[in-house]
Amino acid sequence: MRNVNLALLACLVTTVCLGQSAKKTTTSSGHTAHTTSAACGVKCGQERWDIKTLTDPDATIFKNATATDATVAQLISQTPPAKLADTRDDSEKHLYHVHALLIGWKIEKGTSSGTTIPDLDFHMVIADPKNTKKQMIIEVPNPSCKGVCRSAFLNKFKVARTTVTSKLGNPTGDMVELPKPWVIDVTGPGFFDFSHRQDGLAPNCIEIHPVLEISFVQQKSNGPVHVNKASELPHHCATR
Numbered sequence: 001m002r003n004v005n006l007a008l009l010a011c012l013v014t015t016v017c018l019g020q021s022a023k024k025t026t027t028s029s030g031h032t033a034h035t036t037s038a039a040c041g042v043k044c045g046q047e048r049w050d051i052k053t054l055t056d057p058d059a060t061i062f063k064n065a066t067a068t069d070a071t072v073a074q075l076i077s078q079t080p081p082a083k084l085a086d087t088r089d090d091s092e093k094h095l096y097h098v099h100a101l102l103i104g105w106k107i108e109k110g111t112s113s114g115t116t117i118p119d120l121d122f123h124m125v126i127a128d129p130k131n132t133k134k135q136m137i138i139e140v141p142n143p144s145c146k147g148v149c150r151s152a153f154l155n156k157f158k159v160a161r162t163t164v165t166s167k168l169g170n171p172t173g174d175m176v177e178l179p180k181p182w183v184i185d186v187t188g189p190g191f192f193d194f195s196h197r198q199d200g201l202a203p204n205c206i207e208i209h210p211v212l213e214i215s216f217v218q219q220k221s222n223g224p225v226h227v228n229k230a231s232e233l234p235h236h237c238a239t240r
Helices: 002-010 057-062 072-076 154-168
Strands: 023-026 032-035 068-070 095-107 122-128 131-140 176-192 206-208 213-219
Touching: 072 095, 072 122, 072 131, 095 131, 122 154, 122 176, 131 154, 154 213
Parallel strands: 068 095, 131 206
Antiparallel strands: 023 032, 095 122, 095 176, 122 131, 176 206, 176 213
16 A cells, blocks of 8 residues: 555656556457556546546547637536436537636545545636636646546646646645635636535536646735635536
8 A cells, every 4th residue: 555655646746657658459359459558657536537537539529629718607507417427428528718716726635544546636726706706626637647648638738737836836635725816717628527525616516627728827916715615505416
């Protein structure tokens, strides 16, 4: 267990776990299969992982997609799917560009009991500049995770992580409200999550996940802004 934990810590921000890219093998039935070298990343995350890392069959729609401008208020007012599966819902096939206020962040490290596998994402909370009580989550994947390291969007994830750490430093496992929030522009697919008591969770559980581009526009002169706790708001989210 100690060796596993050390490997995870080594991959929090750097990409030391990255190895060979996916390669082709031939199965006994003659079909070509794509496998990833064991050196490519550590195991991270669980639920809907292919969608979260843009390695699902529908991820190609985002390769040359034009992002739609949207506000936090608009996104959190959408009706969530009734049920979510391991495939991408039609409502999750849209690329969005959002101008928002970044108010808090942490790194997803799972539970101390080890009952969940940490996904090592940057878990970031954004708010609508016109009403900071309207909030939602954006997630930046860790390039050193399995799935992420073979994604066609890997380079975008790397740039996004570097952009964030160059402005904010390294995250902790606990939510930190930024003393002075940042005005940011963020681009990525819409994604509906399940409710599991996330900080900053939108009422409908929508997220920008994964982040493909992020830029820091201006730091505010005052703050911090309170990050909503899941217990403070009613949520109407999809079920499994």
